[in-house]
Amino acid sequence: MNRSIVEVSDLSHTYMQGTPLAHRALNRVSMQAAKGECIAIIGHTGSGKSTLIQHLNGLFRPQAGKVIVNGLDVSDPKVDIKLLRRQVGLVFQNPEDQLFEKLVGDDIAYGPFKMGLPLAEVKERVEWAMELVGLSFEEMKDRPTFALSGGQKRKIALAGMLALRPKVLVLDEPTAGLDPRSRQELLQRIRRLNQEERLTVIFVSHNMEEVAQLAERVYVMALGQIACEGTPRQIFGNQEILREHHIGTPEAVDILYKLREQGYGVDPGAFLPEEAAAEILKLINR
């Protein structure tokens, strides 16, 4: 395994510390991501996922514990926070809300311009980022931002983040609210970013199909702690874990579990539709 690019150890966070309303959102959380890995974080609303990922680019500083990203120590008050934020691209939920420039090209160029890059390089980065998310540079750069569809706006927001050329891409529910088609397309784009551009991807999701398709490793969060960790095969193949943490399962896994209940010998760890199909075919051809 490559060395870790993201290293979180014993991280705790309490909101409104020292007031009667204090609320412990993270409790001694540890996680790692190796370079080029694709990691999913799942868990119920309020389990601490958002708080955790906001530590990765220094929006929150660790109150206790350590967060080290690509050699930068987030808890160090003297750390170059702008450099950190360029290395960790954090894309919030419904990122299309954050667009503010009138023209698509300008919005994507906002980050690179803020870095103080020369025009030629900004242009090159914007073009690169737009192609990555599947927007034609020539065709789209002068279009008015606000006349576009939700799916396209989301791509623009993603491109705006990629134009910073982050080493780690952190996504909070990247496909929430998209139609099935845009959802599939965006997932393919993220997969390519991970596999072809060797970007480390960490994403939060409630959609288990998505987790099954993309993630190499899954962290399950509950009540501010990491409840368990493993490959999708380990997680989805273990009914006890699924029950204990009320994790939904991809449909393929559902079917396999149902078959097993009926007494058929299938492996529910086969979480991808193709693998599940193969398992079922094995049954039929037996």
Next chain:
Amino acid sequence: MEKGLTVRRIVIAGVLGAIAILLGVTRLGYIPVPTAAGNATIMHIPAVIGGIMEGWGVGMIIGLIFGVSSFLNATVPLFKDPLVAILPRLFIGVTAYFTYVGLKRTNEYFAIGAAGFVGAMTNTLLVLGMAVIRGYMTFGVAATVALTSGLPEAIVSVIVTLAVVATWKNLVKSGKQKSKISG
């Protein structure tokens, strides 16, 4: 324009009123500038925008909400006086609306910008005028503040009003503008 308070006007007034309150309580409403006051406020801008979008009545109600909220949140004696904090604010959206309507035919952009300017100036001049009448400052001080603080505030107001209204009214048409990274 349709008369009276329609559902649309009620809701827009409420929502922009919420922003006026929010800008006041979070200090996002203040942009630091080099003046005696120390910052230029953008809290009057919801009233300006409400006036432009939905008429003077909506503008006036948002102005009232802004005024009451600045009265309740005030930390200086000047704005703990309802005659200074509330009364002048009623007119921000009204003058902005009439400026916009009067100039709309010449050029929409210009009309919006001018409304932003006039709205901000209404705020500055009426508040300061009231402050003089109520004895919080002398005319000389007020005139200095109007120049050093009112003018920057008006510039800020033009920029923000134009940006928000042009976006919302979809004034940007395809192919008319080029982005900074073009050409």
Next chain:
Amino acid sequence: MSAEFELSRNITIGQYLPTESVVHRLDPRFKLAAFVILILAIAICNTYVGNLFALVICISMFAVAKIPLHYGISGIKPAIPFIIILATLQLLFYGEIANGGTVYVQYGFITISSESIRLVLVSAMRFVEVIFLSSVLTLSTSTTELTHGMERLLGPLHKVKFPVHAFALIITIAIRFVPTFAMEMEKMMKAQASRGADFGTGEWWRIIRRTKDMLPIIIPLFNVALARAEDLILAMEARCYTPGASRTQYTHYKAQGKDYVALLTSIVISVIMLVIPW
């Protein structure tokens, strides 16, 4: 450091403090009316004794409402430097304009007279009174009660075609959406910071640059708000909301003896403040 983005958690509007005192239980219509009367009296009154009297009343109001006085004092503390600066300016430069009164010091353009001293002391007292009074009101009345009270109080205006219900609804919508937009704003600040934005680090004299730095938050904030407005308009129209149509009230207020006493007391206090000649 991490507190820099925690906006929504720090906002207090209507900091209701339920101590269940008499003041809390007053009919909001009467409480609001009494409040308005007192505020107006304070705004008009410019005598020492009148304001001293008002100050004593305001302080004793905390006791009646069973609210610790430090809630009111905490509202004054941040203002002390401003008060001192303002007072100095008024003291030094206002003497000439405040006609009448004895002139004590006359040096160049600096004039200190009994009138300018009065102005300084009275406006400082006024400020404290208003802070105390509005603290008592907001600490003893929930925002819902306040809106209801205002709606009923303005009720008679309905006859002169003033849209009272619509007006109350606007206020309700405004108050309802502040926390929502605060969260949106917090998210927006974080999202823009994540892509390299910095807020207000430009040189302090570059006004346009500083304004433009704020646009990445302000424009999305307005957009989100206006989009919410469209949703709400649709939802209200779908449920056949008609402005101006009469509606059944869910809450009823019935004035009791204590409410009339409170109103009467406020009128008496105001009259006393205004007739005191010193």
